[in-house]
Amino acid sequence: DTAVSQTPKYLVTQMGNDKSIKCEQNLGHDTMYWYKQDSKKFLKIMFSYNNKELIINETVPNRFSPKSPDKAHLNLHINSLELGDSAVYFCASSQAGVRIGYGYTFGSGTRLTVV
Amino acid sequence: GQQVMQIPQYQHVQEGEDFTTYCNSSTTLSNIQWYKQRPGGHPVFLIQLVKSGEVKKQKRLTFQFGEAKKNSSLHITATQTTDVGTYFCAGLDSGGSNYKLTFGKGTLLTVNP
Numbered sequence: 001d002t003a004v005s006q007t008p009k010y011l012v013t014q015m016g017n018d019k020s021i022k023c024e025q026n027l028g029h030d031t032m033y034w035y036k037q038d039s040k041k042f043l044k045i046m047f048s049y050n051n052k053e054l055i056i057n058e059t060v061p062n063r064f065s066p067k068s069p070d071k072a073h074l075n076l077h078i079n080s081l082e083l084g085d086s087a088v089y090f091c092a093s094s095q096a097g098v099r100i101g102y103g104y105t106f107g108s109g110t111r112l113t114v115v
Numbered sequence: 116g117q118q119v120m121q122i123p124q125y126q127h128v129q130e131g132e133d134f135t136t137y138c139n140s141s142t143t144l145s146n147i148q149w150y151k152q153r154p155g156g157h158p159v160f161l162i163q164l165v166k167s168g169e170v171k172k173q174k175r176l177t178f179q180f181g182e183a184k185k186n187s188s189l190h191i192t193a194t195q196t197t198d199v200g201t202y203f204c205a206g207l208d209s210g211g212s213n214y215k216l217t218f219g220k221g222t223l224l225t226v227n228p
Contacts, residue, residue, distance in 0.1 A: 031214060041201055043158065043218040055214045090157060103148055103160030104216065 003027050006091050006107035013081055014115055020077045021110045023091030030095060031055075032074040033104065034066060037088040049074055081114045088112070117142045117208045121219030129227050134191040136222035138204035145209040147180055147187045148216065153200040161189075184209070196226050 004025045013019055025032065033056075034046040048056035049068045063079045074091060088109045095102040118141040128134050138147065146165045150158040162171055164180035164187060171178045177190045187204055201221040208217070 033214075035218075041152075041221050041223070043203065043205075043221075045215060045217070048214040050214060058215075103150075103163060104158070105160065106157040108157050 002108075004091055004093055004105050004107040006089075006110050008110060009108065010111050010113075012113045012115065015081055015083060017081050018077070018079045019081060019112070020075055021089055021091075021112075023074045023076075023107055025072055025091075025093040025105070025107075027093055027095075027105060029093035029105070030071055031093060032068065032071070033092045033094075034074065034076050035090045035092060035106075037090060037109070039087070043090070047074075047076075078112075081112075083114050086112055086114045117206070117217050119204060119206050119217045119219040121204055121222055123222055124220065125223045125225075127225045127227065128194050130196060131193050134194050134198070134224055136189050136202050136204075136224075138187045138189075138206070138219050140185045140206045140208075140217075142185070143209045144184050144206040146207050147184075148205045148207075149178060149187075149189055150203045150205060150218075151200050152203065152221070156200075158203060191224075194224070194226050196228050199224060199226050 006023045031050045033048045035043050037043050046060045047066045051071050052068045065077045068074045088111050090109045091107040092104040094104045120139045148163045149161040152158045168182045169180040175192045179188045201223045203221045205216045205218045
């Protein structure tokens, strides 16, 4: 059983389109995250949700809108895609934030290519 | 804001040689975590360090947390080809959000068999 699953794995789309990425975790974790990894492998946090509540919104353009229908799911919708949005997007989850001492469990990533 | 710097960016070694990557934070950390990402894969949690001066070992991997809780290192003894990947440190700012782990830019390790 996959602990954190993301779909789709690959996404190729044209500039200006709207697309969504879905994430689900079956670990019973309270907190979920979206990270963006650029071509230089830099992992940058975008959003963090704890029990469906938005905790971190890291100055991400308004075109990116996360949604957490329940604590096991965190989706990411992107409007008006731009070339610079091309990256690998990772979903992750953890038990109640980091301070308690649990590492993140990452999904396998969604490679988004905007052409 | 908090910055986590990691060096070197790349390291190429011969199999059997040792490898070390260093991590420095601009702020005092509550804890630091290390992750490994294989080529084409996703980051996988290795370990967390919490206490000042803490040293932890996992087989050939040794992790250290500095006394001031602003730096950390990962040392691999006698590298193997299976060690290939990017190693990331990630720090939690002691004065910051519980939910914001800041990653270093990673060190890509390649091993020549």
